[in-house]
Amino acid sequence: MFSGFISGEFSISSAPIPGYAFVVNDETWFVLEDAREMKYVIDQYQKPMLARLNNLSDITSIEFVEDVEVIEVMHSGIFAKSTEALEKLQENKDEAQLYTVVPGDNLWDIAQRYSLSFKDLATFNGDIDLDRIWPGDIITLQPSKPSLDVIITTTQVMEEAIPFTNDIVKDDTLVSTARVVIKPGVEGTKNVTYAIKTLNGFPHVVEVVNEEILSEPVSGILKVGTQTTMKRTSSTNFGVAQGRLTSGYGYRLHPITGRREFHYGIDIAAPQGSPIKSYAKGTVIEAKFSSGYGYYVVVNHGGGLTTLYAHLSKINVSVGTRVDVGHVLGLMGSTGISTGSHLHFEVRSNGNRVNPLNYLN
Numbered sequence: 001m002f003s004g005f006i007s008g009e010f011s012i013s014s015a016p017i018p019g020y021a022f023v024v025n026d027e028t029w030f031v032l033e034d035a036r037e038m039k040y041v042i043d044q045y046q047k048p049m050l051a052r053l054n055n056l057s058d059i060t061s062i063e064f065v066e067d068v069e070v071i072e073v074m075h076s077g078i079f080a081k082s083t084e085a086l087e088k089l090q091e092n093k094d095e096a097q098l099y100t101v102v103p104g105d106n107l108w109d110i111a112q113r114y115s116l117s118f119k120d121l122a123t124f125n126g127d128i129d130l131d132r133i134w135p136g137d138i139i140t141l142q143p144s145k146p147s148l149d150v151i152i153t154t155t156q157v158m159e160e161a162i163p164f165t166n167d168i169v170k171d172d173t174l175v176s177t178a179r180v181v182i183k184p185g186v187e188g189t190k191n192v193t194y195a196i197k198t199l200n201g202f203p204h205v206v207e208v209v210n211e212e213i214l215s216e217p218v219s220g221i222l223k224v225g226t227q228t229t230m231k232r233t234s235s236t237n238f239g240v241a242q243g244r245l246t247s248g249y250g251y252r253l254h255p256i257t258g259r260r261e262f263h264y265g266i267d268i269a270a271p272q273g274s275p276i277k278s279y280a281k282g283t284v285i286e287a288k289f290s291s292g293y294g295y296y297v298v299v300n301h302g303g304g305l306t307t308l309y310a311h312l313s314k315i316n317v318s319v320g321t322r323v324d325v326g327h328v329l330g331l332m333g334s335t336g337i338s339t340g341s342h343l344h345f346e347v348r349s350n351g352n353r354v355n356p357l358n359y360l361n
């Protein structure tokens, strides 16, 4: 009985029995005896690539780039072990190129030295905070090239806005930078389906595969003025005043308090007495003194647009004065909270203080 068992085993291994061949471009790389073993080997090979993905639930396909087939064959030789099969698959075509950070390195220099973009570095080093690299950190310049490339496709659906357009109605009672919404437009919405392809787990291409419109945008109607405004014509001529731009719109350190704060206008510095001109045609709605602005003037241009001129040494207009574009409202000075002769100029659109330079173009 014992010898019969031996002879039985001998006879099985000598005669062809079914197996599974892993075939790349018509070349057999290995043959495994069991279909589940084959699946295990392929899964193990793709596992580190899948580990680079954020969301495994959206995977729609995993494909080899090369022509790979698993074929059922009759096999009479020795079957490969799964460990050997995996080793064969994991032989890299090219080893990874790594770089060890040294003191004084920064990412831009490293990227330049190796002709890589910052984006490439971020892609290959998803697990490293590239804003904080330290000597000794190891950065991947080029990931290893695996024996078989794998494209993993994930699908994502995003709801996105569709912008609306405005029909323009011209109005000669408003200045050219005024905007009055007659009928607000409504954005539409759409579901966009993206196929995000990764090569060996690294971002590769993003394609739009489908767009489904949920609601169409509705166009609005916008009234736009035609009256001319003062414009910046050189580095020192800002139309409303001539001088040097000493402070822009945005965050700055306040020259007097030393605190970081938002500057809601622009400062144009020139000698005391320089003329301050109205940005556009309009009506003076404020002309007075305040502790902060000193002597200041506000002109309403209609369409929700007003302009403010502060720190004047002299005011030439009063509330209710109708002014034309370029009308001299007063003279430059340093009244109120000010460190020297300059104009502080603000533009307000529907009550919001906006960047005046955008209105002087």
Ligand SMILES: [Zn+2]
Residues within 6 Å of the ligand: 247, 263, 265, 266, 267, 343, 344, 345
């Ligand atoms: Zn200012």
